[in-house]
Amino acid sequence: MIRLLPFVALSALASGSVLQQPLQNVVADSQALINSKPLISSEALQDLIKTENLRERSKELYKIAELSLDEYNHPTRVIGSPGHLGTVDYIYSTIAKLGDYYEISNQTFPAVMGNIFEYRLVLGNHVPQSAMAMSLTPPTKDKEPVFGPLVLVANEGCDESDYPKNTTGSIALIKRGVCAFGDKSAAAGKAGAIAAVVYNNSPGSLSGTLGEPSKDHVATFGISNQDAQPYIRELQAGKIINSSAYIDSVVSKVGTTNIIAQTKGGDQENCVMLGGHSDSVAEGPGINDDGTGTMTLLEVATQLVNFKVNNCVRFAWWAGEEEGLLGSDYYVSQLSEEENLKIRLFMDYDMLASPNYAYQVYDARDDVNPVGSEELRDLYTEWYEKHGENYTYIAFDGRSDYDAFIKNGIPGGGIATGAEGVKTKEEVDMFGGTAGQWYDPCYHQLCDDISNLNFEAWLLVAHSVATYAESFKGFPKRTSIMVTANEKGSLYHGPELVM
Template sequence: MHRSLAILALSSLAAASAIQYPFVESSQPETISNKPLVSSNAIQDDISSDKLLKRAKHLFKLAELAIDEYNHPTRVIGSQGHVATLDYIYATLAGLGDYYDISNQTFPAVMGNVFEYRLVLGDSSPNSTAAMSLTPPTKDKEPVFGPLVLVANEGCDSSDYPANVTGSVAFIRRGTCPFGIKSENAGRAGAIAAVVYNNGKGGLSGTLGQPSKDHVATFGISDTDAKPYIEKLQAGEVIESSAYIDAIVESIGTTNIVAQTKGGDPDNCVMLGGHSDSVTEGPGINDDGTGSLTLLEIATQLVKYSVNNCVRFAWWAGEEEGLLGSDYYVSQLSDEENMKIRLFMDYDMLASPNYAYQVYNASNAVNPVGSQELRDLYTEYYTVHGQNYTYIAFDGRSDYDGFIRNGIPGGGIATGAEGIKTRKEAEMFGGTEGEWFDHCYHQLCDTVDNLNMEAWELNAKLVAHSVATYAVSFKGFPERTAVKHNVLSEKSLYHGSKLIM
């Protein structure tokens, strides 16, 4: 018997309610133009680990407001912990006077909650069994029974499903198309449940994505667990099976918060973002409390200065559910507004305890031109400060994705999630070889005690440096020429932190 309280959300056309904050706007006060022009050194000096830690401790108290709902601290969308987080961000910005135009952007989402699941194939339950996120329940939220039926190819076409899959559990190989398509095809073929087995090494946990009326209860298992079943089915054996998922999928609403300086050229905007939500399983103080609080602290310090180019901060909701907030934001931009954003910087997980200084490998060859120049700004900073750095894949796992897909140069830094630190990385950054960069990634222990403050302070100063650099001048940075971009049309395995195919 397994329990999972993972709550996921996806954009939906259904109307949903959410917090409504007033739009805060007033004419630019003369005092802004009388302030000194921001400089990198000055605003870096304003950043300290003490200030960041104080904010992190407060954020954890906000996460504790969800204990009555979830039996532990969390800031997942829809929870009291996330509502309080939005209140905190908005109130902090509104308390800074007339420096920013502040707005909220409410959007509908679909929330899924998997409470309990069980899969028995033959006389055993695969050890690697995981319920897919955003899966529907089995019929009437009760166990269903039927033979396991092997699906041809990868189950991406209706012709892959044999006639005897009706009333059976469809057994489908991962690959070629998203998990949601496989589940949909299985449902249309009459299957009572679906099991997707890995075509690579290890277990398989992902999301079905946008809900469909044809989805059926869907599980993932490892290649190792799948192998003996495949052999038996190919030999003509009958494997009687049972599947059970207790889950809900429902519409909610949630909110992005955006703050833009009143000063600076509004047609040449520096934009940066982090996500305000956590996963259900924990309070998310590193993921992404560190990113969202870094933005909040820099926004607080920036009011001391004037800027030549406008600076736009964004706190996204629903990142953990598939980049919902950032995707929605970009989808609502007109071409004219899109072109005003000169670049987007993503800051997600800046204080992992077993950290590496990671820079997204955003080259101009496969991303909007300007992404590589931003990448080089980060690496030059680390080099100047005597720090090593490493490149990581720019593969759609965080909120930059919607921007680069719509022609806006992007990039960012991180300190590592569930990846394993190599021997070379341990030599470069210290820490422990063979362990996750963040052993509390997406877990209850992602608390204030999970933060490496040395890494966070340095990275927060780098974020401040990136803001100040482009707030002063885009000299040498490529001009935006069109919304169309040169991103390759390769399929990504990720959209956010979860596998989609």
């Protein structure tokens, strides 16, 4: 991690004013100024968070996404793009302008990014309607269509013995389950397949990611169980199904950056940490996903400077979330045990203004997560109840940046307003909106722009930040990085299925 001097200190150094007094006096004066401020309180911080400011930030973020127009032909803030570089600059400069209240650092790390330009799958004489190319898939050979018979793989395609001898030169049809999609793709490649098709083992289409690239990966699709069944029956009956696959894609390594800002005031051994991701998918500008998290953290950090805190507050803007939680994974992997234990809890904020919203709270329970996660969950629900708002619990299943924290002993939780999940009739009674539609109909699409935000739904995170910045009284103390965890591995590691 590269430590950077605050903006105020750099400006003073350039003008020579810092040279007029000893550095320790400057630090002492700065700390005295912070300590002279009123102590943080939930109500006082909430009163300073204004919808108008968030609206203006959303406009600024969309302008930044438009920096990618020349390269992508549409606005995007995907890692490696001008839009994401501009987002990182915007975050850093916004915090730097707040003066000497925060210590700012950046953390550059290698990340994998992928882009799929075109794809097509033809099985026999039909195009499966559910067919989708998996994220981080390599292209077909020479980025051209490849042709071969469809071959049914035994079991779930996780072992070499599952692949018949005639897999070489074929398109492998593999059942979802047991192992990760990337493992299935690599096993198919090792067996000589020219492409792989993974079919779902439950209702619905199958959109997943291959994860970390492997030289053995082949072009890989996902299809629904419903689409797969007719082919399975024909193959079991001995029929030959000549097929073709085509994917034009790129998978590459880029350098990208996390931004961390920590209050200089407060107990530096006991920190409340909160984060959101700064990147979008390649397909769109990501103003809800997760521009809303990015902007909320910036606004809370901006208003927090008006107060003194008893415990340090650490803000994080992660890069590479859409590629599989790369930034948060890297950050936690670099923590020593001593630094890990300083983080008392982590709060994740991803998609806070979905148009067809529901107020969602991660169902973080202590029996399968680090102790303290459930207390954070209850803090959110008690706030909703106090203000007469309905809420629902959603799975705490590895879909966002809390995952690395809870896997390394740090209590975690968060709130959201919904992604591609379908709103129920019961939820319409609770929140209004439209049953049978996604919570965010523009999730991971070009239309996730300023018009996609429901400002009335945009409840904020000031209460939880202020509560723990003031006191951890009653919150479980951390003594170890060991964690009680669900032994079954998560189906997600980021927004897409991994197995």
